[in-house]
Amino acid sequence: MSAASHTNAIACSGVTVEFDGFVALNDVALDVPAGKTVALIGPNGAGKTTLLNAISGRVPMKSGRVELWGDDITRLPVAGRTRRGLGRSFQIINLFQEMTTFENLRVAAQPPRFNLQPFWRPVNRWSELGDRAREVAAVVGLSDVLDMPVATLSHGRQRAVELGLALMADPRVLLLDEPLAGVGHNEIASTMELIERVRENRTVLLVEHNMEVVMKLSDEIVVMMGGEVLMRGTPAEVRNDERVKRAYLGDEEGTEATHA
Numbered sequence: 001m002s003a004a005s006h007t008n009a010i011a012c013s014g015v016t017v018e019f020d021g022f023v024a025l026n027d028v029a030l031d032v033p034a035g036k037t038v039a040l041i042g043p044n045g046a047g048k049t050t051l052l053n054a055i056s057g058r059v060p061m062k063s064g065r066v067e068l069w070g071d072d073i074t075r076l077p078v079a080g081r082t083r084r085g086l087g088r089s090f091q092i093i094n095l096f097q098e099m100t101t102f103e104n105l106r107v108a109a110q111p112p113r114f115n116l117q118p119f120w121r122p123v124n125r126w127s128e129l130g131d132r133a134r135e136v137a138a139v140v141g142l143s144d145v146l147d148m149p150v151a152t153l154s155h156g157r158q159r160a161v162e163l164g165l166a167l168m169a170d171p172r173v174l175l176l177d178e179p180l181a182g183v184g185h186n187e188i189a190s191t192m193e194l195i196e197r198v199r200e201n202r203t204v205l206l207v208e209h210n211m212e213v214v215m216k217l218s219d220e221i222v223v224m225m226g227g228e229v230l231m232r233g234t235p236a237e238v239r240n241d242e243r244v245k246r247a248y249l250g251d252e253e254g255t256e257a258t259h260a
């Protein structure tokens with residue numbers, strides 16, 4: 001089936017990941033429908049980041065299969081998955097603090113991601129990357145700080161640079177690992193707007209602890225616990241599920257997340 005007509009952007013099955021005998025993911029299946037935003041929630045250690053790592057090729061799986069637009073990518077390395085349109089942002093801010101926004105974005109697009117030869121890289125390709133960096137900066141609202149060292153930016157704007165790195169290769173499918181982590185209260189709304197903007201025409205799999213953000217942004221929510229999927233449903237279904245209230249949301253109303 002062609003990428004355009006495939007109903008699931010991501011389809012995982014039987015995913016098991018072990019670290020020195022500790023089972024971090026146990027036979028996990030997860031589909032992310034094309035064009036939708038799906039959130040992974042669950043307590044610390046549930047296996048959410050490990051699942052993103054398995055999908056993006058950053059941890060070896062003991063068993064299981066990962067498909068992107070119906071193609072088996074289980075054995076592809078990270079760069080191969082990136083070339084097929086899978087982008088990824090990280091929980092920990094992963095930027096060169098002394099470098100400018102522009103430099104960070106351009107460096108993100110350097111080899112091996114685009115498979116260029118570093119020493120005789122054509123000059124026009126290098127300037128193309130500069131053009132792309134400016135384009136991405138405009139999308140994530142950073143045109144005014146292109147020449148500022150990242151260290152001088154607020155947490156929210158550093159998050160925007162992080163998101164920009166993931167967008168450099170224009171991925172159709174985006175894995176976002178806690179895009180709100182460390183963002184101050186006054187920047188949550190603007191960071192959420194940013195996520196809404198970048199997910200247009202994309203499929204997003206999101207890990208996030210801020211329940212308000214998860215409930216607003218997601219078409220569907222998958223609840224994980226102890227390396228397994230506990231349940232999946234719409235935000236309303238998850239909010240009202242007794243198991244989720246007991247296991248994760250932690251209060252009678254089910255409106256506040258425990259992050260223990």
Ligand SMILES: Nc1ncnc2c1ncn2[C@@H]1O[C@H](COP(=O)(O)OP(=O)(O)OP(=O)(O)O)[C@@H](O)[C@H]1O
Pocket residue numbers: 019024042043044045046047048049050051
């Ligand atoms: N590289 C690793 N080596 C050993 N154990 C690991 C490694 N990565 C993750 N784990 C363990 O696997 C389990 C799942 O971790 P993971 O980071 O996927 O959880 P999470 O649901 O993303 O948690 P959080 O919400 O805290 O980010 C945890 O017990 C963690 O300690």
